[in-house]
Amino acid sequence: MSSHKILNIHKKNPALQEILSKELKISGILSQLLINRGITSAASADKFLNAGINHLLDPYEFFGMKKSVELIRKAVSRKEKIMICGDYDVDGITSVVLLKNTLHKFGASPLHYIPHRVREGYGLNKSAVDLAKENNIKLLITADCGSSNHDEVKELRKNAVEVIVTDHHEAAGPSLPDASAIINPKLRNCNYKFKELAGVGVAYKLCQALTDKQLEDELDLVTLGTIADVVPLVGENRIFAKLGLLQITDARRVGIRALIDVSRIGGRQINSGFVSFILGPRINASGRMASAETALKLLLSEDKAEADGFAKEIDALNRQRQKVESQIIEEAQDIINREINFKDHQVIVVAKEGWHQGVLGIVASKLADRFYRPTIVISMNDKFCKGSGRSIKSFHLFQALLECKDYLENFGGHAHAVGLLVTKDNIEDFKKEINRLAKEKLKVEDLLPSIDIDMEISLGDLSYPVSEEIKKLEPFGTGNAEPLFLTRNLRLKGQPQALARETLKFWVTDGSITYPAIGFGLSSFRDSLMNAQAVDIVYNLKIDSWRKEDSLILEVKDIFFK
Secondary structure: OOOOOEEEEOOOOHHHHHHHHHHHOOOHHHHHHHHHOOOOOHHHHHHHHOOOHHHOOOHHHOOOHHHHHHHHHHHHHOOOOEEEEEOOOHHHHHHHHHHHHHHHHOOOOOEEEOOOOOOOOOOOOHHHHHHHHHOOOOEEEEEOOOOOOHHHHHHHHHOOOEEEEEOOOOOOOOOOOOOOEEEOOOOOOOOOOOOOOOHHHHHHHHHHHHHOOOOHHHHHHHHHHHHHOOOOOOHHHHHHHHHHHHHHHHOOOHHHHHHHHHOOOOOOOOOHHHHHHHHHHHHHHHHHHOOOHHHHHHHHOOOHHHHHHHHHHHHHHHHHHHHHHHHHHHHHHHHHHHHOOOOOOOOEEEEEEOOOHHHHHHHHHHHHHHHOOOEEEEEEOOOEEEEEEEOOOOOOHHHHHHHOHHHOOEEEEOOOEEEEEEEHHHHHHHHHHHHHHHHHHOOHHHHOOEEEEOEEOOHHHOOHHHHHHHHHHOOOEOOEOOOOEEEEEEEEOOOOEEEHHHEEEEEEEOOOOEEEEEEOOOHHHHHHHHHOOOEEEEEEEEEEOHHHOOEEEEEEEEEEEO
């Protein structure tokens, strides 16, 4: 499709391939795929391929865990009032549900507070603090937030409220809130070996320590939050996802069954893609377009009719979200066409009055993908303007905001995703400053999209047993991408077919072997494909079960015409 994309092809290691193949009795292809993922011994490969609940780390390795457990047990034994304050996204919602479920097992009935995304924004806020004081709360636990809420934590502690912060975000400054205990793998003084937990993963570790159990029945919640928050599916996250996806498929939780039914994916094996693109966006739509309470009630529900009603409500909100998102993307594209000079603007900053604040992050993500530049989308108001940003591989967006903090009222996030608050008067100065920084830090090649390819292979290397082996690497996601293969100098065989939803179906051959190929969203390349003398294709190897007959098919991600 584009001759300007950089192909990053992993270097083959034949010697190590042979060792792993012999010791593990696997193919050279699977051996190389493991090597590409940094797995270079039979022992580490076995641990990766057979990751299970017993491979989870001891939660007490967390700094602050022992103190947190003591505070919760003390509050429960004294029948003191407990409150949970979470975030409005999937990660935050599942964290709150998990903590409520666990505390209920101890006889507690905690209150909860999830801020309104548009009216209040992210994090522990004054309304939550006021609610805690009004209800004589003695222990407040944050979920997926709190690491930067100095003033709010200080006010709670001043009113004799113990505060446990559970979070996975980097703190916005050098100091931390004066909480009673903080559980966060990103803390400099935290020796917990796995640093990439989502907020719900951190909450799970607290619940694990509190109950002294593995809590396998809660891994469906942990998996929803982990995959939706796009943290790397390696280490403990891989274990959560591997086991939790099986639970989501079984859908023993009434709310998850209702969500699967309304999404029309019942009867199928749920993988990480279904969570990322179907289930997660619906849960998120609740907080984006209205209140996250609807999604929270869905996941807490034990009544089928009630859950079905909540699921239909958030499905309708998701359709509304899609319409609003499409309109903003179109308007943002017009602004980019008029105002952005790609020679001078390494970071895209677009702003307009009236944009729905609930979808800014999705719009930023799609524009960053489209232009392969860090992108910040801002909804302007009379005074404070809310923005959301998404980045590219080589630009640490949170660090950039730290260096631009003089122009911002507030901000938070991590390397690839941020939220910010800025005054209308400061938007232009902020835009100039972040682009000045980007010009210093980014090279020309950093702004060229790249494709990470696992192996260059021939059609003769493909087989049904190889495709079955590849399944052992699941679940796929950030940090463990589905294997991408490159095959060069193929010719078209027969007439390509343009199918519904811009899908292109065609057949490729190397002269002796022919395979079907399918490219979603590639129908516009039909004529180019027909006129090309040869093509190089980048693809995932899939099993096509159409008409209940399994066959191999190449799911094409990129085409290079010759």
